Amino acid sequence: MPTGVSIIDFEPAHRAAFEALNAELDYEWITRYFYIEGADRQPVDNPQQYIVERGGHILMAVCDDEIVGTCALVKEHDNVYELARLAVAPAAQRRGIGWALGQAMLGKARQLGARRVEVLTISTLLPALKLYDKLGFRAASLMPEQPGDVRMVLDL
Template identity: 45%
Template sequence: MSYASAPVEISSIASQRDADAFYALNEEWISRLFVLEDEDRAVLGDPFGRIVASGGDVLVAKEPGDGAVVGCIALLAYPDDVFELAKMAVVPATQGRGIGRLLIAAAIDRARALGGTRLFLGTNTKLAPAIHLYEDAGFVRIPRNRLPVSDYYARADVLMELM
């Protein structure tokens, strides 16, 4: 599946180059603002095995000319047609171009195409611009007991879902 728009082209992860960019983009912001947890390393280090093989996907946003990855977002599959929206990152120099908004919309479409009936995410109050994007896309805040998992990232102090 491929999404195209004027600023970037969005498609499913397809190469080791895409996987390396997914790791690097997320490692940068997580390490800068929080602590890279073991689960982060596991998922980021093996997106094909930990995400795609389990029925999820990683979408990457690329510059149309040189194919440089400037953003990414993951969909982690859970039982009962539930997906987690995770690991969204946009290269700082390209922020403000609407890439995050496009990634979220593409991920919602992809989750539906994969049969998803519920999409949830965890974020942090330090990421106010991301929270605004999620709210604009229709996500609403939920209490921790609404999560489909019991052991969830310590840094996630804002939990949201889209039914």
């Protein structure tokens, strides 16, 4: 765990921070490659309803009483989850916060009984690909109509 950083569970009071971090994520790279439709924004606009209440989980990274990162675990089906919405504020990047969030979320996936965790991303996001590889994810073929051009899976 990076010095001075703690990983905490999402609470409804964190909604604005979750949305702000994901807005940076969306507008920094997603909108360069994809069109974001209304349905794609729903988990960001209402994470309690669209992630937590559907069997998923959200973690927040806190440093100096400020939320600097987030990561979601979205329940797909049966015991398969998607690691999604991993975002770290630009000023807090390169400090191991993404790694800490990923590790903590994989621990949560195990607690929830996940047998597989998937990640969808794009091949130009080399830092993200390196992080997912370091976390143990391996390349897998894309399923029809999945966004991005890279799918990675981790069997637990």
